Structure formats: C-alpha cells, structure tokens
Amino acid sequence: MENLNPKYQALFEPWKIGNVEIKNRIVMCPMGGTSLFGWFELGGCHFDKEAAKLFLERANNNVGLIIPGIAPLRDTFWGKWLWQNPKMFEELKEFMDEIHKTGAKLFVQLTAGMGRSWAITELVGPLHKNKLTRAIVKPIIDTSHELACPSPQPARWAPDIICPEMTKEQIHEIIEAFAKTAKLCMDAGVDGVEVHAVHEGYLLDQFAIEYFNKRTDEYGGSFENRYRFAAEVVAAIKDECGSDFPVSLRYSVESKMKDFCYGAMPGEDYVEIGRNMEESERAAKYLQDCGYDMLNADNGTYDSWYWAHPPMYMPENCNLDDVAHIKEFVSIPVVCAGRMDPEVGAKAVADGRIDAIGVARQFLTDPEWVTKLIEDRVEEIKPCICCHSGCFNFSSSKGHYNTQDLTDTMGLARCALNPETMQSKKYNIKPAKKSKHVAIIGGGIGGMEAAIVCAKRGHTVTLYEKTDKLGGVFIAAAAPSFKEKDRDLIAWYNREIRRYPSIEIKLNTEIKGIEGIKADEIIVATGSTPRRLNINGIHTAVEAVDYLLGNQKVGDRVVVIGGGLTGCEIAYDLYLQGKKPTIVEMMDDLIVTKGICLANTSYLRDFFKTNKVPVHLETGVYQIKEDGVIVKHKDGKYETIPCDSVILSVGYNPAPVVVDSRVHVIGDASKVGNLRTVIWGAWDVAMKI
Secondary structure, rough: OOOOHHHHHHHHHOOEEEEEOOOOEEOOOOOOOOOOOOOOOOOOOOOOOOHHHHHHHOOOOOOOOEEOOOOOOEOOOOOEEEHHHHHHHHHHHHHHHHHHHHHEEEEEEEEOOOOOHHEEEEOOOHEEEEEEHHHOOOOOOOOHHHOOOOOOOEEEOOOEEEEEOOOOOHHHHHHHHHHHHHHHHHHHHOHHHHHHEOEOOHHHHHHHOOOOOOOOOOOOOOHHHHHHHHHHHHHHHHHOOOOOOOOEEEEEEEEEEOOOOEEOOOOOOOOOHHHHHOHHHHHHHHHHHHHEEEEEEEEHHHHHHHHOOOOOOOOOOOOHHHHHHHOOOOOOOEEEEEEEEEEEEEHHHOOOOEEEEOOOHHHHHOOOHHHHHHOHHHHHHOOOOOOOOOOOOOOOOOOOOOOOHHHHHOOOOOOOOOOOOOOOOOOOOOOOOOOOOOOOOOOOOHHHHHHHHHOOOEEEEEEEEOOOOOOOHHHHHHHOOOOHHHHHHHHHHHHHOOOOOEEEOOOOOOOOOOOOOOEEEEEOOOEEOOOOOEEHHHHOOOHHHHHHHOOOOOOOEEEEOOOOOHHHHHHHHHHOOOOOOOEEEEOOOOOOOOOHHHHHHHHHHHHHHOOOOEOOOEEEEEEOOOOOOEEOOOHHHHHEEEEEEEOOOOOEEEEEOOOOOOOOHHHHHHOOOHHHHHHHHHHHOOOOO
C-alpha cells in the first residue's frame, strides 16, 4: 500500500471480531437483494450466483468484511425453513473457499423477519385483506406469518392492515432456526453470522421497543422481557456453534421516531417514542453481555427511514456521533454506517470512537472503490448519489402501499449508475463484432454514458454538445447545496470520458439535423423541455431549470407549482436559503411517482411538516398575479397565496432533435424518466451497436 494516503491509514489496520481477524476496517454492509440465499424469486430460496459474483468481485478489490443482505430463516415463498435446504450450504462452502483466497471475511446475516415493516406491495395487500384469498395463497406466501408482530398494530406500508400477534410457538421456532442455520453456515466455512435485527424497526426491534410491544407475557413489558427474544437468539447460536463463533448484531442506537410514520430531523429537539439514548446505553451493554460479539450500528426505523437509508438530504456521517457514544458503554467492536466518508471514518477509527466503517451502496456503484482508495486514485471513484432508484426503490404515497414494480421487487440491489451490478447477464461489456463510428447528439449523462460504453466496446465516437460544458440538465439538478454527490458525479463523467482517445468531444456545436453527419450509427440524447401550463400570468413564472442554474432570481416568498421530486427539492433548497416556500400540487400527496424510495420522499414530507412549510394538495393554479397566486382547492374554493415569485415545476416533455428510423433515441429524449432510465437506456442501445 505504498500509494495509500496517510489520512486513510487507520482504515487499513487489522482488527478482530471475537477470534476472527479482519484485514481492514471497511465493512460491506448488508443490502436488500444481496442475499446469498436469493429469496425474492418465486422459485424460493437458492444459492444466488449473481450475488456471489458481486461479493467475489468486491472481495478481490480489498474489502475487509462482507455481510450479504438478509437471509430469511423461513422462505418467503413456499414456507420452507432455510436449514432444510442442505444443497444451498454445499454451494455456500465452495463459494467461501473462493472468498477466503482473497483474504476477505464474510458473515451471513440471518433475519427473524420484518413484522409491521414488511413492504406490502399493491399486489399483495388486497390478497391479504381478503380472508379467502389469504387462505388460497397461504401455501405459496403466508402473509400472516410475514406480518406477525409482537402485538397487533398497523403495518408501516399499509395502515389499514393490522398485523397479527406472533405466538410463543412461532418465537421458539425462529430461535431454533437461528441456531440450526448458523451451524450450517459455520460448517460451510462462513466466518460468523449477523443477527437481523434490533435495528430499523424490524421484528426483533419491534419486540425491543415499548411503543410497538404491548405483550403481557415474558416477551413484553419490562426491559429484560422486551430484549429477551434477541438475547435467546444469541444464546441458542452460541449453544449450537460454540462460544468462539462470532455473532454480530445489526443495531439501531436511537429510533429517531416522533410518531407513527413520522421521524425526527437531524439536530431536532424532540421526544423519542422509540429507543432513546438512555435506554440504548443500557441495551448495548446488555446485548453484549448476552453474547453478541459486535454491534453493526446506525439509527432509525421505517418510520424514520432516512436515518438507516440516508438520502442526499441527510448529512454525511449522520449516525457517527450517536454510534460513537454507544461504543463508550461496550467493549466489543462497533461499526458505524450511514453516508460514511472514508476520511472522516478513518479519523474516527484512529481516535478510537468506532472500530470500522460500514459502507453499502457505494459498493454497488463502484466495485473497485477500496482499491482506488488504496492506490490514491480517489478521483476515479464513481460516487453513489444516494438516489435509491436502482438499489432500493420501495415507494409509497398517500393511500398506496409499496408501489414498486414486481421486477424491482425481485431485483433489488441493482444500481442506477452501474447497470452491471446484479445484472451481469443482461448488462456487460463485450467487444463489438465490427468497429463503427458512432455520432452522439447531446452531452448529458445519457450521451456521455453511451459514448463511454461504445468506446469500451471498440467503437470510435463523436459527441456533439450545443453548450460549452457536458452534463445537460443534470447540471441544474445538481445545483442545490445538498447535491454535492451529484456534482461529484458530473465531475467524474467529465474526467472519465476524456480517458478514451476514441471519443472526440465537440462542444458549442448544435446539431439540428442528421444530414451532414457522417457516421455509421447515430444516437440522439437531447433530453427534454419543460411543460407549460395554460393559465393567466404563466409568463411571469420562473422555470425550475432557470432557477436551479441561477439564471433568474426569486424573492423571499416563493410559490412552487408542482409537488413532484424536483418541486419538493426546490422548496427544500429555498427553505435552506432562509426563504419561505409554499408548494401547490394537484395530486393528493407529494412525490407520487413510482420508483422514488420512501426513505427519500418521507424525509422531504417530514421536513416540510416539521418546519411548517405550507403544502396545498389537490389544488390547482387558476392565475398568477404580480403579488400572488390564485389557487382552486378540492372543495371548489379559491384562495390567493401572497408571494414575490413563482417557480414552475410541472414536468417535462421529450425533445429529440431528430425523430428518424435511422437514429437511436435514448434518455429523456425518448421518454422522461430518471438517471436510472437514462443510464440503463444508454446501455440498452450502446450494447447492440
């Protein structure tokens, strides 16, 4: 590691979990969809070769400890217990031999279940609510088992569904399954297991938190009773596997909950209804004494999901201070996760505040990021932008359960920025059969991605961009202060595209037709144009892009027309500047678009609620005047909202510069979407040329 920057040195010192030595302090944290025992697919649990490939590539790129995503002890489909599938563990043993050749270690994360946090989809919800259909589908998927909680309560994703109370028999079955499955993992060469989880409001956490647990038996009531389930799990594993077999616990320091489905903002003074710091100090020590060998820690529940899955609005290292505080009460290793910056994390390790940093989604975006860190190639690391649109896009809005598409439900842990992640059969770089000259019109993210993929495949590329810089509309999207990772991504693309001699970039070159272009293939990536509303006074409104780029200034009181993602981010940006935004939205909730993760949307909704930002739902705009906006509410009543400026954010229309059978149209020029659709669409075309 002769090129390693000294500021990262502490991350590359060995450490131990029990008697197991880990070569460095970087932990690849578990993510939904990365389970080695693929369980989302209808065929049931199986050894997931795509996940195995993912982990082996990261292991070959210097990660210290790998913890795959949750392995349900009982198969979601068909109800078979994991320990009843010996073939899977035979394949696991072969895989562990390969992992150990790299010097990495791997723990398997086993889950007791989700309870009220089970992300009920629009498809499954109606099946559960009807007694007849619930009985019919029970042999395939037992929804009552999946939803079982410490005591009856509304489901997080479907408040109109009451989760049933888990029986003591079910609790004991789960404890037995933890022990049997852990033993099979140990025999397969797995270095340890992680218990999922007194964390994020999952089942064991629901038992531990008094707000969720109203039981009157030995698993409810007192502190010891509420933590009994988690205590008996580790005791059973140690009895079966021996005291030296490491058992980690996924742990939330604080719940960050103010109410049902209402979380706390960073730095907010609030009353905790979940696990507060005082109880956490006691719980961490208690769980250590019960036998846990490590705490893999952050904060939050599904009611404050943005703490465990921080979007770009959350500060970097958002959980570090809380996790470091808990380390003072235990002697076992403590890992901290949550937008961890390697430099900050290294200092925290060097100072003894934590033992290692937990990183998750950055591993999806760039499998080589640890190697690049070691080799002092930090600028080459493709940054994760915390969008969750490929990896974990569970989405929900008022009156809707998880609206995620079924294909996404069965394919989590993919990456908006890296199509190859968990999709290596569909997306991979293969040399072109014939080298061609490819012309690309439009230098936004889609155009740049297509150019890079074409170059990697052996084509020569000419990229035309009408402005003086690359990035397209994403430059505007990256403008707000909280979009530093988006700006890093644009900078990464500008560096990356210039690494390929076969790509010629022509800036300040507007292409209005294809007649003069000499190329074998032409890709059109000219993006979209803003929609306009046909209302009086619309000419005085500022377009969202013009505001974001700073082309037009706004006053202190600003009405934002449109409560989609862009409109909400603009309102959030305005508030951070000290201005007074008001949101006007036609729909019955903010950000109703599918595929935008609830961790992201719930942060914005909670922020506006907490900070009393006026939000007018089911409201249309009637007229824009010089000193205000006249709106019409659902009840037919009109209201004038005083303001100094109006920002229009009502969506976009595709704007291909050419529509012709001789060209390939990609990105927003084809269909307005998000960064995931733009990048994956670029690959769809570039791989076929």
